[in-house]
Amino acid sequence: MSTMNMNGNDNDTNYRYKMPVFKVTVAGKGNGVYTIFNNIDDISKALNHPVEVIMKYLASVSGSSYIQARETITGPHNPAELKEFIMEYNKHLVFCSKCGIPETVPSLSGNKKNPKLEFSCSACKNITEAKSANKRIDKGIDIIVKYLKAGGEWKVHKGTCVKQTKASGDSFETSGDLSQEFEEPNETSADSNEPNEESSGGLAQVSAEEESNPFDFI
Numbered sequence: 001m002s003t004m005n006m007n008g009n010d011n012d013t014n015y016r017y018k019m020p021v022f023k024v025t026v027a028g029k030g031n032g033v034y035t036i037f038n039n040i041d042d043i044s045k046a047l048n049h050p051v052e053v054i055m056k057y058l059a060s061v062s063g064s065s066y067i068q069a070r071e072t073i074t075g076p077h078n079p080a081e082l083k084e085f086i087m088e089y090n091k092h093l094v095f096c097s098k099c100g101i102p103e104t105v106p107s108l109s110g111n112k113k114n115p116k117l118e119f120s121c122s123a124c125k126n127i128t129e130a131k132s133a134n135k136r137i138d139k140g141i142d143i144i145v146k147y148l149k150a151g152g153e154w155k156v157h158k159g160t161c162v163k164q165t166k167a168s169g170d171s172f173e174t175s176g177d178l179s180q181e182f183e184e185p186n187e188t189s190a191d192s193n194e195p196n197e198e199s200s201g202g203l204a205q206v207s208a209e210e211e212s213n214p215f216d217f218i
């Protein structure tokens with residue numbers, strides 16, 4: 001599997017945090033064109049962010065719609081465009097703003113009507129508040145807040161974003177501590193989005209795969 005550095009700088013060959021390159025298929029015709037994400041589960045595991053959140057973000061910032069039932073977004077999208085969007089997302093919503101390591105877990109604090117999004121870093125232990133950077137990041141913050149308010153589960157697969165020599169198989173779940181406080185019965189359940197497999201070494205394992213053409217257009 002092809003990978004790219006999570007900080008967007010592919011010239012840094014020693015950079016240890018990697019994620020899979022987007023593999024997409026553009027299908028449909030005319031106004032019905034849509035993009036299928038073939039490896040969104042692997043990307044979700046590398047970022048430790050739920051598929052639903054990443055897909056909603058990519059749809060939102062590209063002016064498209066997320067069709068959750070099919071794990072697709074409307075319109076044609078290519079890996080280069082998606083890479084730009086996700087690198088900006090990583091910078092502001094995945095990396096710890098103190099230590100720069102992508103091992104943060106988001107949670108809500110403050111009052112119910114106007115909760116604040118915070119990231120706890122498992123590496124340096126700092127808790128930092130999500131900061132607005134531009135309209136795209138505002139959308140990302142909004143999507144994550146809504147997901148957590150609805151009681152969405154935030155699974156963390158330890159070690160999947162770090163290239164390791166040994167698979168740890170070690171994963172833990174962070175159940176939203178605030179899920180009850182923020183419970184909104186009208187929101188739809190996000191249960192269907194939880195990854196169904198335990199972590200099994202992530203990128204270190206799949207990197208052995210040979211990918212012929214990551215840009216898998218029909």
Ligand SMILES: [Zn+2]
Nearest residue numbers: 096099121124
């Ligand atoms: Zn940190």
